[in-house]
Amino acid sequence: MDLDFGPAEEEFRTEVRAWLRAHVPAEPLPSLETADGFAAHREWERTLGADRMVAVSWPREYGGRGVSLLQWLVFEEEYYAAGAPGRVNQNGTDLLATTLFRHGTPEQLARILPPIAAGEVIWAQAWSEPGAGSDLAGLRSTATRTRGGWLLGGQKTWSSRAPFADRAFGLFRSHPEAGRHRGLTYVMFPLDADGLTVRPIGRLDGKPAFAELFLDEVFVPDEDVIGVAGEGWKAAMSTAGNERGLTLRPPGRFMASVDRLVELWRERADPSDTALRDRLADVWIRCQAYRLKGFETISREDDIGVEASLTKVFWSELDVALHETALDLLGTDGELTSPWLEGYVFSLAGTIYAGTNEIQRNLIAERLLGLPRGAR
Numbered sequence: 001m002d003l004d005f006g007p008a009e010e011e012f013r014t015e016v017r018a019w020l021r022a023h024v025p026a027e028p029l030p031s032l033e034t035a036d037g038f039a040a041h042r043e044w045e046r047t048l049g050a051d052r053m054v055a056v057s058w059p060r061e062y063g064g065r066g067v068s069l070l071q072w073l074v075f076e077e078e079y080y081a082a083g084a085p086g087r088v089n090q091n092g093t094d095l096l097a098t099t100l101f102r103h104g105t106p107e108q109l110a111r112i113l114p115p116i117a118a119g120e121v122i123w124a125q126a127w128s129e130p131g132a133g134s135d136l137a138g139l140r141s142t143a144t145r146t147r148g149g150w151l152l153g154g155q156k157t158w159s160s161r162a163p164f165a166d167r168a169f170g171l172f173r174s175h176p177e178a179g180r181h182r183g184l185t186y187v188m189f190p191l192d193a194d195g196l197t198v199r200p201i202g203r204l205d206g207k208p209a210f211a212e213l214f215l216d217e218v219f220v221p222d223e224d225v226i227g228v229a230g231e232g233w234k235a236a237m238s239t240a241g242n243e244r245g246l247t248l249r250p251p252g253r254f255m256a257s258v259d260r261l262v263e264l265w266r267e268r269a270d271p272s273d274t275a276l277r278d279r280l281a282d283v284w285i286r287c288q289a290y291r292l293k294g295f296e297t298i299s300r301e302d303d304i305g306v307e308a309s310l311t312k313v314f315w316s317e318l319d320v321a322l323h324e325t326a327l328d329l330l331g332t333d334g335e336l337t338s339p340w341l342e343g344y345v346f347s348l349a350g351t352i353y354a355g356t357n358e359i360q361r362n363l364i365a366e367r368l369l370g371l372p373r374g375a376r
């Protein structure tokens with residue numbers, strides 16, 4: 001097995017590294033979970049877009065650079081290593097776009113993707129409801145047929161960044177007579193639509209990053225339905241696969257964090273603390289394993305399917321372990337204020353969003369290992 005990169009990847013790495021060195025802001029941007037921070041990140045997204053750096057693996061006609069997935073992984077390594085700002089449009093680039101590539105019409109691709117690549121339209125995900133999180137197929141918001149489209153009604157919750165985003169994509173029950181998974185329609189809609197109220201929900205850290213959406217006869221034209229009306233579950237599972245798999249959490253993110261952790265160890269650690277040293281070695285090895293697994297995944301031609309659940313459990317637990325190790329290394333200093341503390345708090349959410357780890361373990365047990373279904 002040859003694990004060296006070829007000239008195309010090395011050349012691309014050099015180009016991306018130089019671009020990042022010239023453009024990454026000297027000071028970190030404020031948190032993208034606040035209005036000011038969101039505006040600053042929107043501007044950064046435009047800077048990326050101006051040089052086709054938002055989604056490098058997309059075809060050029062949609063605003064990408066048409067590079068390979070391997071080069072995309074290289075891009076992500078460089079991006080995180082450069083300490084570049086968090087991406088405010090991950091919902092658009094990593095979830096919506098990847099779903100449209102599989103289920104969208106050519107017209108949708110041509111209309112929806114270029115504004116994402118240019119950093120002009122920022123998306124939110126509107127799936128969860130007060131009674132439908134893990135049991136997503138239990139959702140009750142409705143899409144009712146009307147002339148030329150659908151009228152949306154009901155309530156969504158935990159929609160990240162919806163207070164500041166432009167548009168959202170979500171699932172609605174359109175054919176109540178069909179089975180739970182069968183009567184759903186997947187649509188896109190503007191967050192400033194008539195009949196839509198966006199109510200921010202404060203987080204524990206005080207940032208107004210989530211929103212509830214209340215929908216009252218919000219009109220969505222037929223051209224904004226993704227895939228076939230009534231068969232939204234299929235397209236939604238392809239979004240979920242991307243959210244759990246590599247696209248949302250590429251290995252470069254963990255490689256950059258673990259490199260910083262090793263530096264922190266060199267600066268701060270008591271070398272006789274072998275227990276902590278062993279934990280550091282453990283997370284370092286897990287990061288390398290995740291990186292290699294990333295290369296293996298993109299070398300496949302097809303969707304990895306339920307294996308995305310393995311990836312999700314792996315990266316979310318790795319993220320917690322990485323930050324816990326950093327905080328133990330920092331001692332009381334780390335508990336006052338440090339980027340590691342913020343990262344730790346957010347890492348705890350990783351076992352919940354993108355489908356909780358309990359549910360992922362059920363999927364792994366039943367679909368990958370063929371174990372009997374647990375009691376429900």
Ligand SMILES: Cc1cc2nc3c(=O)[nH]c(=O)nc-3n(C[C@H](O)[C@H](O)[C@H](O)COP(=O)(O)OP(=O)(O)OC[C@H]3O[C@@H](n4cnc5c(N)ncnc54)[C@H](O)[C@@H]3O)c2cc1C
Nearest residue numbers: 125126127128133134158159160349352353354356358359
């Ligand atoms: C940081 C963050 C960002 C988010 N962003 C978004 C977003 O942008 N858009 C969006 O739509 N949603 C978003 N969510 C919501 C997220 O998808 C849900 O929180 C998640 O799906 C879990 O649903 P729930 O909160 O309703 O918990 P529940 O489904 O009520 O689950 C509660 C607990 O019970 C466990 N459980 C439930 N059923 C089973 C079972 N059958 N077997 C074993 N255990 C079970 C769960 O694992 C969990 O531990 C976000 C959540 C977080 C934390």
